Amino acid sequence: MDLRQQPNRLAAAWPWISTLARLGLAAVFLIAGGLKVTDLAASARAVNAYDLMSYDTAKVIGAVQPFLEIALGLLLLIGIATRLSAIIAAVLMVIFIAGIISAWARGLQIDCGCFSKGGELTGGRTAQYGLDILRDVGFLALAGILIWKPRSKFSLDSVLLGER
Amino acid sequence: MSKGNRGRDRSAAKRIVEQQNAAERRRRVTIWTSVGVVAVLVIAGLIGWGVVANQDNSTASTPSVAVDEGTAFAVGSGPVTVDIYEDFMCPICHEFEKQTGPTIAQMVTDKKVTVRYHPVSILDRASNGTKYSTRSAGAAAAAAVDGKFLEYHNVLFENQPAEGSDGLDDAKLIELGKSVGLGDSFATAVNDKTYDSWVTKSTETFASRGYNGTPTIVVNGKQVTGPNETLPTTEIFTQAVTAAAG
Numbered sequence: 001m002d003l004r005q006q007p008n009r010l011a012a013a014w015p016w017i018s019t020l021a022r023l024g025l026a027a028v029f030l031i032a033g034g035l036k037v038t039d040l041a042a043s044a045r046a047v048n049a050y051d052l053m054s055y056d057t058a059k060v061i062g063a064v065q066p067f068l069e070i071a072l073g074l075l076l077l078i079g080i081a082t083r084l085s086a087i088i089a090a091v092l093m094v095i096f097i098a099g100i101i102s103a104w105a106r107g108l109q110i111d112c113g114c115f116s117k118g119g120e121l122t123g124g125r126t127a128q129y130g131l132d133i134l135r136d137v138g139f140l141a142l143a144g145i146l147i148w149k150p151r152s153k154f155s156l157d158s159v160l161l162g163e164r
Numbered sequence: 165m166s167k168g169n170r171g172r173d174r175s176a177a178k179r180i181v182e183q184q185n186a187a188e189r190r191r192r193v194t195i196w197t198s199v200g201v202v203a204v205l206v207i208a209g210l211i212g213w214g215v216v217a218n219q220d221n222s223t224a225s226t227p228s229v230a231v232d233e234g235t236a237f238a239v240g241s242g243p244v245t246v247d248i249y250e251d252f253m254c255p256i257c258h259e260f261e262k263q264t265g266p267t268i269a270q271m272v273t274d275k276k277v278t279v280r281y282h283p284v285s286i287l288d289r290a291s292n293g294t295k296y297s298t299r300s301a302g303a304a305a306a307a308a309v310d311g312k313f314l315e316y317h318n319v320l321f322e323n324q325p326a327e328g329s330d331g332l333d334d335a336k337l338i339e340l341g342k343s344v345g346l347g348d349s350f351a352t353a354v355n356d357k358t359y360d361s362w363v364t365k366s367t368e369t370f371a372s373r374g375y376n377g378t379p380t381i382v383v384n385g386k387q388v389t390g391p392n393e394t395l396p397t398t399e400i401f402t403q404a405v406t407a408a409a410g
Contacts, residue, residue, distance in 0.1 A: 066212065
C-alpha cells in the first residue's frame with residue numbers, strides 16, 4: 001500500500017464509519033426508548049430508584065425520557081442535522097453515566113434501567129455499574145465519531161447538502 | 165488576448181459566486197434541519213409530559229377495607245407494625261413467604277404484630293403483556309373486600325406462575341378464589357377489573373415512599389434487609405420485630 005494514498009483512503013472510509021456509528025447509535029436509542037415507552041410507570045420507578053429527585057419529578061422525567069430517546073433514535077436513523085443530534089446524544093450519555101456513577105458512589109443497589117425498566121434489584125442480584133458505564137462510554141464514543149465526522153451515507157443531510 | 169483574459173475573469177467570478185451560493189445554501193440547510201431536530205425533540209418531550217399529566221388515578225376505587233392511605237390490608241392486631249410490599253409475580257416474594265411466612269403467621273397469632281400487606285405491580289412486564297402483577301393484586305384487593313385477603317394471598321403464592329410466563333388467567337384467579345371460599349362478588353370484581361387502577365395508584369405510593377424492589381419489608385417504619393440489601397433471613401426479621409417491640 002502506498003503511504004501517500006492512505007490519508008485519501010481514510011478520508012473515503014470516514015463517511016462509512018460515520019454511517020455505522022449513526023445507525024448503531026440510532027438503534028441504541030430506539031431500543032432503549034422502545035423498551036421503556038410501553039410501561040411509563042415502570043420508567044418512572046427506574047428514574048426514582050436513583051433517588052436524585054422527588055417521585056413527582058421522576059415521574060415526569062421517566063415519561064419524557066423514552067419519547068425523547070425514540071425521537072432522537074429516529075432523527076439519527078434518517079440522519080438529519082447529524083452533528084447536533086450527536087451532540088444531544090452525547091449530552092444524554094454523559095447524564096446517564098453521571099447518574100450511574102452517583103448511584104454507584106452512594107452504594108445503591110439498583111438496575112441502571114438503561115435497557116430495561118430497571119429499578120428493582122433484590123435478592124442477591126448485584127448491580128453491574130462498571131459494565132453499564134463501560135457500555136455507555138462506548139455509546140458516547142459513537143456520538144463522538146459523529147460530532148467529529150457528521151458526514152455519512154444514506155442520510156437526509158447528504159441529500160439536502162448534496163454529496164461532495 | 166484581452167478578450168481571453170476577460171473570459172477567464174468572468175468564469176472565475178462565476179465560480180466564486182457559485183461557491184458562495186453553495187455555502188449559503190448549506191448554511192440554510194444546517195440551520196433549518198437543526199431547528200427541525202430541536203422541534204421534534206421538544207414535541208416528543210411534550211408528548212411524554214402530556215401522557216403523565218393526563219394520567220388520572222383519582223377515579224380508582226379504593227377497597228373499603230384498605231388501610232395506610234388505602235394501600236394495604238391489615239392482618240392481626242399486635243403492637244409492632246410490619247409492612248410487606250409484594251408482587252405476586254415476584255419469585256423472591258414467594259421465597260420470603262415460604263421462608264418467613266410461618267413465623268409471621270405465628271407472630272400474628274401471638275398478637276405480636278400487625279401485618280400490612282401492600283400488593284404492588286412492578287413486574288407487569290414479566291407476563292407477556294397480560295399484566296399478571298396488576299391483575300393478581302387487583303384480585304387480592306377484591307378478596308380483601310370479601311374478607312379473605314390472607315387466604316387468597318397465600319393461595320396466589322402457592323400457585324405462583326413462572327416469571328416471564330403469561331401468568332394465571334382471570335378464570336384461574338377466580339377458580340383459586342373459589343378454592344378459599346370466595347364467591348360471585350369476587351368473581352365479578354376480577355372480571356370487571358374493579359381494583360386494577362387502585363393497584364396502579366398504590367404502586368405509585370410505594371415508589372413515592374422510595375422503595376424500589378419487592379419484597380420490601382418494613383418493621384415499624386424501618387426497612388429490614390439482609391447484608392447488601394438482600395432478602396432478610398427469618399432470623400434477621402425476627403430480631404427486627406423483637407427490637408421494635410422493645
